[in-house]
Amino acid sequence: MLARWDVGYIQEKVKRARYAVDQEALRRYFPTGKAIDFALAVSEALYGVKFREAKVEAWHPDVRYFDVLDAKSGAFVSGFYLDLYPREGKYGHAAAFPIRGASSLARRAPLSALVTNFNRQGLDHDELETLLHEFGHVLHGVLSKTVYVSQAGTSTLQDFVEAPSQMFEEWARREQSLALFAKVCPECPRLSRDQIAQLDAARKYGRGSRYARQWIYAAFDMELSTNPRPPLEVWKALESQTPLGHVEGTLFPASFSHIASSYAAGYYGYMWSEVMALDMLSAFKDDLLDAKVGARYLDSILSQGGQREPRDMVKAFLGRDPSNEAFFAEITGRR
Template identity: 65%
Template sequence: MPRSPLAPILQLGLITPARPARPTMNTSPRLRSLWPLLCSAPALLLPTLAQAQSPAPAPAGRSLVALYDAPTITRRCTAELKATRTAIAAMEKGRDPARLLADFNRLQLRSASFGNPVYLLANVSPSKTVRDAAQACVEKLSPLSTELYQSVPLYRRVQALQPADAVDARYREELLENFEDSGASLPADKRARAKAISDELEVLGLAFQKAVNEDPSTVTITVAEAAGLPEAWLKERKRDAEGRLVLGMDYPTVVPFLTNASNEEARRKLWTMFQNQGGEANLQRLDRALKLRHELAQLHGQPDYATMVLKRRMAQTPQAVEDFLQGVRKALDAGELRELAELRAEKAAQLGLPLEQVQVQRWDTSFLQERLKRSRYAVDQEKLRAYFPTDASVAFAIRLAERLYGVRFVAAKVPVWHPEVRYYDVFEADGKTFVGSVYLDLFPREGKYNHAAAFGVVPGSSLAKLRPASVLVTNFNRQGLDHNELETLLHEFGHVLHGVFSQTRYADQAGTSVKRDFVEAPSQMFEEWARRPETLAVLAEVCKDCPRLSAEQLQQLDRARTFGRAMRYSRQWQYASYDMALHTGTPKPALATWVALEKSLPLGYVEGTRFPAGFGHLMGGYGAGYYGYLWSEVMALDMLSAFQGRLMDPAVGRRYRELILSRGGEVPPQAMVEAFLGRKPGTEAFFREIAGQR
């Protein structure tokens, strides 16, 4: 679907969803947060709001998130709808080709200035009234995207345009793709049907995510059933009148429980609830969306949805994706079976039963892997929280960015939607040249987006002299991060930096507005900075009192990280294969397709679960695109080689910022990576990684 300047959720553009949704606990967790730890926390060098404020007056080009109340959202929504349609009509009547691309840019920025904050509030506002009003407004605005790109007069104007340079030529090409994918080149009757389909898909996607965010399901267990969980975790959980623990589906609850709870039945109950997130209604929404996408592809003369969308991505064709996934599967088979055998042996030893009487269940995998990591490598993820206090970890991420990319983060006091949200102005190292704005909203709360994501609320544009603003949204443990969560922090912070460092001429190409199968690459690469001794040493610069990991501990941590690698990648392969199965050929029932796939795999399918009901990626821009997480990692690991083991080399970092992060979608990903590496990108590093040979 086209990357649109008008629909705030935009299938391809202004929000980058969390890296794999972490819908099951068979993959390592990736989601968490920030806010000063209490008085007993280690002393940090990160300035508090009272200690370091952005210089007054506010930097030129700074754009803040508008904090609308519900009545204002409702009132302005109607006005914005009318004003945008008026602007489109004026563009249709325009006669000056020299102004056309600038007019599109103004339209993008106009829409973003209202629609993006509203979409953000729909996902993070503490007020359900505001969230509901924002959701209703996003639904009301969503048809504008198709209206714009179905405009035949505008389509013809763009066709006739003679671009002034390579940047204009690429923007023109992308606009034409948007028009064609929306149906501007179709006969009137098919064009009308394409619009109706696109509008309904927008509404379905919003409703799907809302059902996940606001799922009220809980599991009640006794304190005894939570044996294995640390005291700090127990203290933070809700209790019922009888003192039992009431567990919801936020990640600081689910991940530690499935990793540490020794009671298998309790793990099964929580895991099963988590697998049913979103409910039956979401399965119906997904099935409806699959039928609509197939019909849309047929209107465009394509055999299926995957064929239609992949022609706009690096992979180009479903066959290329299928070949890639087959290569991944082949590389993982032996390793996955070996790892499962190790888990089975561990479970048998714990239960004191013969091996043939023991089966590993899906709710066992995180728990058993953690036990083996502790026994083999002396790595306890819960104990690692003492080494990575949440606030210190955020300061660490910021310091890495400052050192590597030559910038400076300065805390500033601005209006925010929740007291725990922080704001930073980002400057060049000289402290004078303003780069962009960063918000951090890091802890779970009721009704909030419940994974991790970078929301690009203001797309930068050099033409408009507007600097970008990004919001990091996570659901972290307030007491500290385990190592998996530290990787998540850097991953999502990488998306934020991709947005903030953008220097593109046009807003519609800013930041993470790149091809879907490349968008994860910069963030996946940045995860490596959470693993190396020379980069983790930077933590000492921002937290003098934090305990230090010894060289031996770091070595053991790296070994523990690679343990279970085949199973983690296999799960990603499963998500990608499932996604492609749904979007190639004729539409298939979402749940039945998932069940058949799971039954073909070693761990099998658990009756009564409906994972697809909570698989937000399928409804949030990753339809026929989940393979992109693996495809992007090919690029990420190849780009990492340019640092040649010197991850804190500022010369390479600034070159990377200039050639990759600042260019957004102005340059095709293949060309960007080739320019950065000085050669064509390859797959060798990726396949060494998944085979455990790096």
């Protein structure tokens, strides 16, 4: 009989047997500098901007800096730093940091930093997705045209802030957008259609249980906030209803730190922003490089920061009310 503690192990074994992807071998496909060029090329194709590297003083010799320019007029829009490689004492994850928020009122141009700990030689495919995800946050900051700084860039409601970046990950997954990689690096090996399909299958494997787990975390968070009782009691009641049940003696609530940090009743936002991300992505249909859709997205969502309600922004972009249809199509394998 399968016990709850076996699930991760068994899943990993099945995943390796069925969808073996040697991520290490993919680093040759995505040399780090070229991966940056790829992220910039995608952004230029979509958002009517150009990037120009400039020499500026920064906090470490590794750090690069780029101006963001309007592609048509050449006018300066904003800027960002890239601090890509690990070093002693540096922040250990990948993240985007807004340094200065936009304000049209105060004529403030935004400035952001992308901080990662990438391998100097190349990225694996997961890291290519991470790059687009985090660069998505940078774009949210530096393409912001908000009136007030307090509403600039990623200062949106918490259950929407991940949506633009979750959506942007898709550009690392499709054959059409990945073709741009060959343009920025003609000498790099190219992923075959089969390899792309394999990566996608590996990514999708096990997501039924993953989403079910996310749902129960969100329900737990919501229940504690709306009907406070001893956490373990609430958790036991919820987990007992799952196929693998609750394991007596385990204390999941004690390790679920999100709730004690800033998430209170907001944990659902992880999944909710995916609902929005997939709904927005559906507007691009089969053409991820459609500059018209990109321009509309920039105008109605990216540039707006938190100065409008997410629902209104998404509605303006899609021309209809937001819907969870794309999300359910995704998690039931119909996309």
